[in-house]
Amino acid sequence: MNDKLALLEAALFLSAKALSVNNLADILGFGSPGYVQKIIDELKEELKKDYRGIELIESNGKYELKVKSSLINKVAYLAPDQDISSGTLRTLSLIAYETPVQQSKIIEIRGNRGYYQIQELKERGFVTSERKGRTNVLSITKSFLDYFGLETPEEFRMNFSADSQ
Amino acid sequence: MKRGAGKGIYMLDLELPETEIAKEELSMEFILKNNWNLVLDTLSRGLDPWNVDITKLASRYKKYIQSMEDYNLKVPARFILVCSILLRMKADILFGKRVIHSELPIEEFNEDFFDNDPQKEQYIPNISFPVRRAPVRRVTLEDLKSELAKAMNIEYSRKKRWSERKTDFGIHLKKSNIEEKLNGMMEILRNVLVGHKTISFEELLQDKNKKEVVEKFVNILRLENKDQIKCSQKEFLGKILIKLKKEMQARENE
Numbered sequence: 001m002n003d004k005l006a007l008l009e010a011a012l013f014l015s016a017k018a019l020s021v022n023n024l025a026d027i028l029g030f031g032s033p034g035y036v037q038k039i040i041d042e043l044k045e046e047l048k049k050d051y052r053g054i055e056l057i058e059s060n061g062k063y064e065l066k067v068k069s070s071l072i073n074k075v076a077y078l079a080p081d082q083d084i085s086s087g088t089l090r091t092l093s094l095i096a097y098e099t100p101v102q103q104s105k106i107i108e109i110r111g112n113r114g115y116y117q118i119q120e121l122k123e124r125g126f127v128t129s130e131r132k133g134r135t136n137v138l139s140i141t142k143s144f145l146d147y148f149g150l151e152t153p154e155e156f157r158m159n160f161s162a163d164s165q
Numbered sequence: 166m167k168r169g170a171g172k173g174i175y176m177l178d179l180e181l182p183e184t185e186i187a188k189e190e191l192s193m194e195f196i197l198k199n200n201w202n203l204v205l206d207t208l209s210r211g212l213d214p215w216n217v218d219i220t221k222l223a224s225r226y227k228k229y230i231q232s233m234e235d236y237n238l239k240v241p242a243r244f245i246l247v248c249s250i251l252l253r254m255k256a257d258i259l260f261g262k263r264v265i266h267s268e269l270p271i272e273e274f275n276e277d278f279f280d281n282d283p284q285k286e287q288y289i290p291n292i293s294f295p296v297r298r299a300p301v302r303r304v305t306l307e308d309l310k311s312e313l314a315k316a317m318n319i320e321y322s323r324k325k326r327w328s329e330r331k332t333d334f335g336i337h338l339k340k341s342n343i344e345e346k347l348n349g350m351m352e353i354l355r356n357v358l359v360g361h362k363t364i365s366f367e368e369l370l371q372d373k374n375k376k377e378v379v380e381k382f383v384n385i386l387r388l389e390n391k392d393q394i395k396c397s398q399k400e401f402l403g404k405i406l407i408k409l410k411k412e413m414q415a416r417e418n419e
Contacts, residue, residue: 004410024223040385066302067303069303069305072302072305073307076302076305078302079301079302081301081302082301082302082303082304083302083303084304084309086312089304089309089312090312090313090315090316092312092314093309093312093316094308094313094316096309097313109316110316147303147304148304148305148306148309149306150306156306156309156346159306160313160314
C-alpha cells in the first residue's frame with residue numbers, strides 16, 4: 001500500500017496539470033476507481049498535517065498538489081510562473097467581483113478572447129454558467145472560494161474595496 | 166591493403182593514376198561560377214575518396230594558387246586561407262599530431278561490437294537526465310486583486326477615451342416643442358374648416374417656400390398619425406385634401 005501511495009504522490013508532483021481518478025488509476029495500475037479514491041483520500045489526510053507544506057486539492061473532479069495557502073505568499077517568488085495566465089486571471093477577477101454577471105458584459109470588457117478564457121475557467125471548476133434568455137450568467141463556484149481561501153464572494157469584493165481605499 | 170604505423174591499423178591505398186587537371190578547369194572564371202564543392206572535387210580528382218591524402222591535396226592546391234599568381238590575377242583572401250589550412254594539416258600529419266583511426270574499419274562496425282566485452286562497454290558513458298517538474302505555483306489572492314485593479318483601470322481608461330471622442334460637428338439645432346406646433350396647426354385647421362368639409366394642403370401655405378412646406382407637411386402627417394385629422398389624395402401627386410375626423414367635427418359643432 002505504501003508504494004502505491006508513493007507512486008500517487010510522485011505522479012501528482014510531476015504532472016503539469018490536474019489528474020482525474022481515471023488517469024491515476026492507469027498510473028497506479030488499478031482497475032477500480034474506488035480503490036484509487038481510497039489512496040487519494042489517504043494522501044489528502046497525510047498532507048493535512050501541519051508539518052506538510054503542500055496539499056492535495058480537487059477541482060472539477062481532478063486532483064493536483066499545491067503549496068498551502070497559508071504558506072504561498074512566503075515562497076511565491078521562487079516560482080514566478082503561475083498556473084493560470086494573467087489574461088485568464090483578469091477575466092476571473094472580473095467574474096468574481098461582479099458575480100453573478102452576464103457573459104456578454106465580461107466579453108464587452110475583455111473582448112473575444114474572453115470566450116476561451118471563460119471556457120478554461122469552467123474546465124478548472126472556478127466558474128459555472130447558467131442560460132438566461134439569450135445570454136449566459138456566470139457565477140463563481142465553491143472550488144474558487146476554497147482555492148483562494150475565501151468564505152463568500154462578498155469577502156473578495158470587500159477585500160478588494162478595502163485595499164483600493 | 167597497407168599495414169599502417171600502429172598495431173592493427175589498416176589503410177586502404179588505392180593506386181590511382183595521377184590525373185592531370187587542365188588549367189581551364191581551375192580558372193578564375195570556373196571558381197567564380199561554381200561552388201567550393203566542385204572546386205575541391207576537381208582538386209581531389211584521382212585521390213582515394215575514403216582516405217584523401219591531405220599532403221597531395223595541399224600540394225595541388227598550393228600549385229594552383231601559385232599558377233593563379235603567375236597570371237597576375239588578384240587572389241581572393243579565402244583561397245589563401247584555405248591553402249594555409251591545408252598546409253597546416255599537412256604539417257600536423259608529417260611532423261606532429263597523428264590522425265587516430267578507429268580500430269575497425271567503418272564498414273565492419275555493427276551492433277555486436279560491444280557484446281561480451283566490458284572494456285569496450287566503458288566507452289559508452291552512462292547518461293541519465295534528471296526528471297524535473299516545471300515549477301508553476303498556484304495563484305494567490307493578491308494576484309487576483311492585482312489583476313482586478315488592472316482590469317478596472319483599463320476599463321476606466323477605455324470609457325474615458327470613448328467620451329472624449331465625441332466631437333462637435335458644428336451643427337446646432339434649435340430646440341422646439343412639437344406639441345405646441347401640432348396644437349397650433351390644429352387651431353389653424355379648425356378655423357379654416359369652419360363651414361367647410363375639406364381643405365387642400367396648398368391652401369394652408371402662405372409663403373410657399375420649401376421650409377414652410379416641409380414643416381407643415383410633417384405636422385399634418387403627425388396629426389393624422391394621432392387620428393385627429395384625415396388626409397386623402399385622389400390621384401398620384403394630386404391635391405392633398407384634409408378634413409377633421411368625424412368625432413372631432415361633431416364636438417366642434419356642439
